Amino acid sequence: MRLKTSHLKEPKHKELVSCVGWTTPDELYSCSDDHHIMKWNLLTSETTQVVKLPDDIYPIDLHWFPKNIGGKKQSQAESFVLTSSDGKFHLISKIGRVEKSVEAHCGAVLAGRWNYEGTALVTVGEDGQIKIWSKSGMLRSTLAQQGTPVYSVAWGPDSEKVLYTSGKQLIIKPLQPNAKVLQWKAHDGVILKLDWNSVNDLILSAGEDCKYKVWDSYGRLLYSSQPHDYPITSVAWAPDGELFAVGSFHTLRLCDKTGWSYALEKPNTGSIFNIAWSTDGTQIAGACGNGHVIFAHVVEQRWEWKNFEITLTKRRTMEVRNVVNDAVDLLEFRDRVIKASLNYGHLVVSTSLQCYVFSTKNWNTPLIFDLKEGTVSLILQAERHFLLIDGGGIYLYSYEGRLISSPKFPGMRTDVLNAQTVSLSNDTLAIKDKADEKVIYLFEALSGKPLGDGKPLTHKTEITEIALDQKGLTNERKIVFIDKNRDLYITSVKRFGKEQKIIKIGTMTHTLAWNDTSNILCGLQDTRFTVWYYPNTVYVDKDLLPKTLYEKDASEFSKNPQIVRFVGNQATIRRADGSLIHLNISPYPAILHEYVSSSKWEDAVRLCRFVKDQTMWACLAAMAVANKDMTTAEIAYASIGDIDKVQYINSIKELPSKESRMAHILLFSGNIQDAEMLLLQAGLIYQAIQVNINLYNWDRALELAVKHKTHVDTVLGYRQKFLEDFGKKETNKRFLQYAEGLEVDWDKIKAKIEMEIAKERERAAATPAVRASVTVQH
Numbered sequence: 036m037r038l039k040t041s042h043l044k045e046p047k048h049k050e051l052v053s054c055v056g057w058t059t060p061d062e063l064y065s066c067s068d069d070h071h072i073m074k075w076n077l078l079t080s081e082t083t084q085v086v087k088l089p090d091d092i093y094p095i096d097l098h099w100f101p102k103n104i105g106g107k108k109q110s111q112a113e114s115f116v117l118t119s120s121d122g123k124f125h126l127i128s129k130i131g132r133v134e135k136s137v138e139a140h141c142g143a144v145l146a147g148r149w150n151y152e153g154t155a156l157v158t159v160g161e162d163g164q165i166k167i168w169s170k171s172g173m174l175r176s177t178l179a180q181q182g183t184p185v186y187s188v189a190w191g192p193d194s195e196k197v198l199y200t201s202g203k204q205l206i207i208k209p210l211q212p213n214a215k216v217l218q219w220k221a222h223d224g225v226i227l228k229l230d231w232n233s234v235n236d237l238i239l240s241a242g243e244d245c246k247y248k249v250w251d252s253y254g255r256l257l258y259s260s261q262p263h264d265y266p267i268t269s270v271a272w273a274p275d276g277e278l279f280a281v282g283s284f285h286t287l288r289l290c291d292k293t294g295w296s297y298a299l300e301k302p303n304t305g306s307i308f309n310i311a312w313s314t315d316g317t318q319i320a321g322a323c324g325n326g327h328v329i330f331a332h333v334v335e336q337r338w339e340w341k342n343f344e345i346t347l348t349k350r351r352t353m354e355v356r357n358v359v360n361d362a363v364d365l366l367e368f369r370d371r372v373i374k375a376s377l378n379y380g381h382l383v384v385s386t387s388l389q390c391y392v393f394s395t396k397n398w399n400t401p402l403i404f405d406l407k408e409g410t411v412s413l414i415l416q417a418e419r420h421f422l423l424i425d426g427g428g429i430y431l432y433s434y435e436g437r438l439i440s441s442p443k444f445p446g447m448r449t450d451v452l453n454a455q456t457v458s459l460s461n462d463t464l465a466i467k468d469k470a471d472e473k474v475i476y477l478f479e480a481l482s483g484k485p486l487g488d489g490k491p492l493t494h495k496t497e498i499t500e501i502a503l504d505q506k507g508l509t510n511e512r513k514i515v516f517i518d519k520n521r522d523l524y525i526t527s528v529k530r531f532g533k534e535q536k537i538i539k540i541g542t543m544t545h546t547l548a549w550n551d552t553s554n555i556l557c558g559l560q561d562t563r564f565t566v567w568y569y570p571n572t573v574y575v576d577k578d579l580l581p582k583t584l585y586e587k588d589a590s591e592f593s594k595n596p597q598i599v600r601f602v603g604n605q606a607t608i609r610r611a612d613g614s615l616i617h618l619n620i621s622p623y624p625a626i627l628h629e630y631v632s633s634s635k636w637e638d639a640v641r642l643c644r645f646v647k648d649q650t651m652w653a654c655l656a657a658m659a660v661a662n663k664d665m666t667t668a669e670i671a672y673a674s675i676g677d678i679d680k681v682q683y684i685n686s687i688k689e690l691p692s693k694e695s696r697m698a699h700i701l702l703f704s705g706n707i708q709d710a711e712m713l714l715l716q717a718g719l720i721y722q723a724i725q726v727n728i729n730l731y732n733w734d735r736a737l738e739l740a741v742k743h744k745t746h747v748d749t750v751l752g753y754r755q756k757f758l759e760d761f762g763k764k765e766t767n768k769r770f771l772q773y774a775e776g777l778e779v780d781w782d783k784i785k786a787k788i789e790m791e792i793a794k795e796r797e798r799a800a801a802t803p804a805v806r807a808s809v810t811v812q813h
Contacts, residue, residue, distance in 0.1 A: 037298035038289050038319070038331040046326030047073055047082050053308055054097040055320045055328060056115060058129065060313045060371075060387065060410070063320050065328045066094035066117065072131060075320075075328065086131030093120040096146045096309070101153045102426075116156060118144035124158055126172055137172045140164060146187050150194035151233060151450075157197055159185035165199055167210070179208055186226065191252070192233035192451060193469070200226040205240060205254070219254040222246065228269050234276035234453050235292055241267035247281050249294045257595060258294025258611070269321070271310040275412050276453060278333070280319050282307030287321060287331060293595060295613035304329050315373045315387065315410045317350070338377040341602065343395055345382065347372055353384070355398055364398040366391075376414040376421070379551070381434050383421050385411035390423065392434055404436045413452060415459045417505065418551075420480065422459050424449050429457075431464065431480055440483030444468070444476045444491075460503040463512050463528050465492075472497040475516065477528055487529060494518060494537065502547055503528070504554040504570075507632065513570065515556060517544050523558060525570050538573045540580065541565065548601040553628035557606050557620070559596060564589040564608075568624040568650060572657040575704050582653035582675065585620060592616060623651055631658045636667045649675055656680075663700055691792070692799040695722055702726065715739075721746055721791040728753045737769060749787065752779040 050068035057063050063075040070088040075081075088094065096118045114134065117125045120143040126135040140160030147158045155175065156168040163181040165188065168174055181201055188199045196209045202225055207217040224243030231238050237257070238250040243266040249258040260281075269282035278297070281288040287300040287307060305324025312319055321329040338345045342359045353366040353375075370386035377383075382393040385406065392402040408425035415422040420439055423430045428449060431439040448469050456467040463486065468474040473494050477486040485491075494516070501516040512528040523541030547558035556567040566585040573580055589596070592610050599607040599615070604622045609615055623646050630639040636659070643651045656671035665684050672680045680703075687699045694717035701710040707730065714723040720743045727736035733754055740747045751774055758765060765771055 036289065036336050037334060038287065038300050039334050040287065040300050040302050040329055040331045042302065042304070042323075042327045042329045043082075046323075047328070048326040050326060051305070051308065051324045052322035052326060052328055053094050054117075055309055055311045055322045056097045056099045057311055057313045057320065058099060060315045060317065063311070063328070064097065064099075064115070065320075065322060066097055067326065068093050069326075070094075072117075072127075073328075077330070086127075086133075088119075091121055092123075092125070095119060095143060098148050101149055101151060102314075116147045116149065118147040118158060120144075122160070124156075124168075124172075135172050137168070139166060139168075142184075145185060148188055148190060150190045151192075152194055155194070157188050157190065159188045159199055165197060165208070167197075178210070179206070187229045189229055189231040189238075191231060192236055198229060198231050198238060200229060200240075202226070203242070205229065205238070205250070207252070207254070217254055221248060221250070224266070227266060230270050230272050230279070232272040232276040232279075232292075233451050234274075235455075237272075237276065237292060239270040239272060239279055241270045241281065245283075247290075249279075249292070260294070260296075265306070268306045268308050269310045271312055271319075273312050273316045274314060274450075275316050278316075280310045280312070280321075280331075282310050282321055284324075287319075287329065289319075289331075289333065291613060293597065293609075293611060295611060297613070300331065302329055315371075316412075317371060317373055336375070338375060338382070340377045340395075343377065345375070345377055347375070351386075355382075366393070366398065366401075374411045374414050376416050378416040379418045381416065381421070383414050383416065385414060385423065390432075390436075392421075392432075392436060394434075402434075402436045404432075412450065413454065413457065415454065415457060417459045417461050417480075419461045420459075422457070422464070424452050424457070426450060429464075429466075431459075431483070439481060440478075442466075442476075442478040442483040444485075446470045455500040458501050458503040458514070460505050460512060462509045463503055463514075465501050465503055465514055465528070467498055467501055467516075475501055475514070477514075492526065492528075494524070496520060500547065502549055502556075504549050504556070505551055506554050506628070511571070513554070515540075515547060515549075515570070517547065521545065523547065523560075525573060527574075536574075538577075540567065540570060540573055545595065546598045548598040548606070550601050550603075550625070552603060553625045555601075555620075555624060555628070557598060557601050559589055559592070559598065559608075562588065562590050564592075564606075564618065566606075566620055569628075569654045569657050571661060572654075575657045575660045576680075577705070579653050579657050583650060583657060585650065587618070621648075623648070624654060627651060627654055627658070631655075631662065634662075636664055640667060640670055643671070643674070660700070660704060663697070665700065691796040692717070692719070694719060695795065698722070698726070707732075711735075719795060721749075721788070722795070724750060731757070733757075733767070734769070737773065741773070746787065747773055748777060748779060749784050751777060752781060752784050755779055 048067035048069050052065050052067045055065045061077045065073050072085040074083050074085050094117050097115055099115045114128045117127055122140045123136050124139050124144050124147050125133050127133050139158050140162045142161030144158050144160045149156055159165050161184040165178040167176045183202045186200050196207050198207050203220055203222050205221040221240050222242035222244045226240050226242045228241045236252045241247045245262040245266055247260045247267045263283050265284035267283050272279045277292055279290050284306045285301055288296055289298045290296050304327050307321040309322035319331045336347045344356045346354045348354050350371045351368045355364040368386050370388050373385050375384045380395045384391040389403055390406055408427040411423050411425050413424040420433050428441055430441050451469045458465045462480050464478040464480050466476045475492040497519045498516050504513045510529050514528050515525045517523055521543045522539055523544040524537050525540050526537040541560050543561035545559045549556055556570050558565055564587040568583050572583050595611045597609045599609050604620050606618045643655050652671050652674040656668055659668035669684045687696055690696045698710040698713045711723050724736050724739050724746050736750045740750045
């Protein structure tokens with residue numbers, strides 16, 4: 036990826052350009068110390084003067100009023116705020132009419148920023164004050180004041196906090212009066228510029244120490260650049276939060292959100308005092324010290340999938356290379372390419388007006404349909420369909436171009452969604468809520484309606500990243516997520532009336548990815564690269580989970596590596612310096628998943644015997660129990676030496692009725708309530724009581740016995756024996772109450788138990804549908 040820069044031979048402004056701002060992806064306004072505001076039309080390459088400001092107004096900062104207000108999205112911005120050196124800010128319309136000038140600060144007003152909703156304006160000045168104003172320019176509050184000039188300011192993603200500079204310090208101050216203020220030393224020199232992105236929640240800062248840095252919203256340093264030759268005078272995030280631009284003297288740099296640099300340009304511009312990204316994120320404009328306005332287009336983005344490599348060579352042209360036979364195809368588009376995604380055998384490209392869907396089998400005949408909104412901010416693909424997100428909503432399309440659904444939820448903000456907060460599979464869509472970050476909304480992909488009972492999934496702490504598995508049956512769909520403590524959790528998407536268990540499967544997890552062909556998960560935990568070959572093991576046999584993992588030392592990946600993709604048996608990881616590392620994992624677990632999904636149990640056992648690997652046997656044991664194939668489970672558990680479990684499986688096989696066997700398989704997986712319910716529904720009251728006695732659930736055992744008026748003496752007898760073994764006396768009031776006047780006769784109890792077992796055998800013999808084998812295969 037690189038920048039293709041251009042500027043006019045002769046500058047249009049006679050003095051330095053202080054600020055620039057886009058109205059549409061093809062129209063820019065620039066302000067200069069020569070008091071002129073110029074309009075640049077990139078389609079016609081025309082530059083016109085909008086207005087000449089009075090000679091005492093030297094513009095410093097410009098910010099356009101946000102476009103999407105109250106759900107109504109205007110096609111372009113209609114007015115902007117201009118701050119100036121005379122201590123005022125000016126509200127100016129698109130045609131250049133000054134609607135209002137407001138005395139704001141003593142000394143120059145160094146920056147002014149609208150919040151995301153357009154309901155408030157923050158200004159900062161040389162007098163060290165931070166002030167909040169209403170939309171019409173009325174003073175609401177002075178948020179803070181200090182003894183040094185405040186050079187730059189930014190709103191937090193939720194418009195509830197303000198970030199500003201204070202010499203070498205960065206300060207985040209919430210608007211609530213008594214809320215905690217976060218302050219930290221960020222640079223060794225005065226901080227000149229900052230930016231806070233609403234999508235990735237990351238902060239950029241630039242200073243006179245000639246460095247730029249990336250921080251998270253808690254003030255933790257994620258990246259620090261090497262010192263440059265000159266102070267960094269401008270930084271700006273791309274709207275989608277994937278890239279940022281850095282400006283300095285004769286320098287323009289394009290960087291990834293993790294900090295490493297894609298491209299460095301050395302244009303003859305003087306210092307670049309201000310950088311603005313176009314609304315579609317495809318180009319940058321820079322305000323230059325020598326009167327120029329520099330334009331830069333982001334080109335040569337690359338997408339890879341299996342044997343295909345696609346490069347955006349020009350704004351409207353893509354080159355497709357098949358690395359197997361070196362065949363090259365050129366794809367031409369009518370309009371500028373904004374976003375693209377390559378996965379599952381399809382390339383999806385969105386331009387400013389249309390969406391193109393190519394099949395990797397045929398590059399000549401794309402499917403084309405018009406877009407409602409235009410600026411697509413995110414494309415996500417699953418095997419059967421893909422998702423487009425723009426300023427207006429979320430749209431799910433089939434690869435034939437048919438609109439499938441358009442999910443919505445209360446307070447939905449599409450402008451802050453990215454690949455970490457939205458996940459798509461063949462049947463489910465998951466979206467993390469921005470308003471309450473502990474909540475994940477789940478939708479049926481085909482109808483766009485909320486899943487199950489319509490309640491979202493709620494966690495106890497804020498969630499940072501989510502991912503749905505891609506394969507398997509709909510009712511077994513799983514979602515994993517990382518919370519702000521960096522713990523990794525898994526839970527089931529389908530919740531049948533009861534609260535689904537959210538189980539922790541990892542700690543200090545920075546990044547994760549599901550495999551595209553089987554439900555294998557990989558992630559980076561602290562200094563280890565971990566692969567969960569069968570994450571569902573936690574629902575089957577928790578003790579088995581560590582045996583189903585593959586771990587590798589990840590210290591070679593340096594600090595903050597990211598998993599880019601996990602396709603086939605290869606995981607691609609991007610290091611902090613931008614280099615890619617490819618890791619191969621064993622192909623056998625994926626083959627095992629395939630055999631199990633098509634119920635080829637004998638082939639699965641043969642594969643494990645061939646590979647002779649404990650991890651494979653552990654995976655097979657968990658898969659067999661999950662699919663209730665106890666014969667295979669017995670072989671697998673025996674192979675990993677879990678003799679106690681083999682004995683338990685054998686005892687299950689000897690149980691007389693199908694219901695008992697099913698209940699004990701559920702017990703094996705730890706599903707006590709489900710097992711008890713199954714026995715009670717089948718009328719096996721004694722067996723349900725005995726299960727609770729065996730698990731020492733004394734209160735529940737007595738409750739069942741009293742409720743069904745049977746085996747009260749059995750429960751009391753076992754309880755008495757249990758207490759005698761430990762030399763204890765009965766203290767439970769309920770047991771004392773029922774034990775009054777009741778003599779425990781063990782001969783009587785044994786006779787009753789034998790009678791119950793005989794009854795169950797008779798029932799089983801009378802039901803011809805019950806097979807002798809325990810195997811229940813889907």
